[in-house]
Amino acid sequence: GIQVEQSPPDLILQEGANSTLRCNFSDSVNNLQWFHQNPWGQLINLFYIPSGTKQNGRLSATTVATERYSLLYISSSQTTDSGVYFCAAKTYSGAGSYQLTFGKGTKLSVIP
């Protein structure tokens, strides 16, 4: 099946700093989503981005499907950005459905 790799695994930022999180995937994908898992365990949708670039406030994401990677940009980071960021690739499972395959995540800690 598809492999989804995220980097870096851990990241510590000073409040106000910018960062880029990367997601590489090993095969063509039907869909690519970024999620934020907050410290309370909620998994929150950030972007649905199979290709192109999207922006939402201080966050933006770019997926280059032909080169099989996606980037999540966080600008002017805040302590509330802390948590784990997952990317997930949606692919055909071969069993009549599509599945999301998640990376292992990037654990972000923003310190004041």
Add this chain to the structure above:
Amino acid sequence: GAGVSQSPRYKVTKRGQDVALRCDPISGHVSLYWYRQALGQGPEFLTYFNYEAQQDKSGLPNDRFSAERPEGSISTLTIQRTEQRDSAMYRCASSLGTASSGNTIYFGEGSWLTVV
């Protein structure tokens, strides 16, 4: 409902007991998924429903795990004869269209299962 709702949020059970986890997807969503997430890992696929039809159960780890969605809305994930290795967060997700469509998948807050 406004979001995907799961219950119970926390469940502690003794090894060997059966547990049932409930998922109420977003109203009108066709697709429903179950995922399992161990501590420090990303969610892993368990099973997928298109309305009431279970179209993919390739992620269920063994025959102690089963799921149903009899009326195409609420779903139940059942684990029989629980073992300590079943301890994890179980997440339900739903999306508006079928799995092949380009719809965003929305996750519930999860059910934390601890088997002692």
